[in-house]
Amino acid sequence: MNKKPRQVIAAVIRRDRSFLVCKRPAHKHHGGKWEFPGGKLEEGESFFEAAQRELCEELGLQVLSIGDDLFTIVDPGAQVEIHFIDVAVQGEPIAHEHEALSWEALGSLFDLDLAPSDRAFVHFLQIKKS
Numbered sequence: 001m002n003k004k005p006r007q008v009i010a011a012v013i014r015r016d017r018s019f020l021v022c023k024r025p026a027h028k029h030h031g032g033k034w035e036f037p038g039g040k041l042e043e044g045e046s047f048f049e050a051a052q053r054e055l056c057e058e059l060g061l062q063v064l065s066i067g068d069d070l071f072t073i074v075d076p077g078a079q080v081e082i083h084f085i086d087v088a089v090q091g092e093p094i095a096h097e098h099e100a101l102s103w104e105a106l107g108s109l110f111d112l113d114l115a116p117s118d119r120a121f122v123h124f125l126q127i128k129k130s
Contacts, residue, residue, distance in 0.1 A: 010036040011087040022098035059093040
C-alpha cells in the first residue's frame with residue numbers, strides 16, 4: 001500500500017527582484033544543497049501555521065501572510081509533497097539551522113546547487129516568466 005506523502009511548505013520569499021534561498025546542513029537529506037526555506041506540516045496544521053512555525057524557528061522571521069500555492073511536486077526520495085507558496089515576512093533572516101542564506105535573482109538561481117525539487121520550481125518560474 002502506498003503511503004500518502006507528508007505535506008511540506010517551501011516559502012517563496014521575495015525582496016525587490018530577489019528570492020531568499022538557504023543552504024541545507026550537511027547532515028540532512030540533500031545536505032549542502034540550496035533550497036527555499038520551510039518544512040513539514042505538523043498534524044492538523046495549515047500552510048500558514050506551518051510557515052509561521054518553521055520560518056520563526058529556522059530564520060527568526062515573522063510571517064505576515066501567505067499567497068498562492070505556485071507549484072507542487074512530490075519528492076519521491078523523501079516521500080514528501082512540497083508546496084511552493086508565496087510568503088510575506090517581516091524581519092531580517094538569520095541562519096539558525098542553515099549553513100548559509102542568500103538573496104538571488106531568478107537568473108542566478110540556476111548557478112546554485114539546488115535541491116532537485118527546488119530546481120524544478122526554479123525551472124517552472126523561468127518558463128512562466130518567458
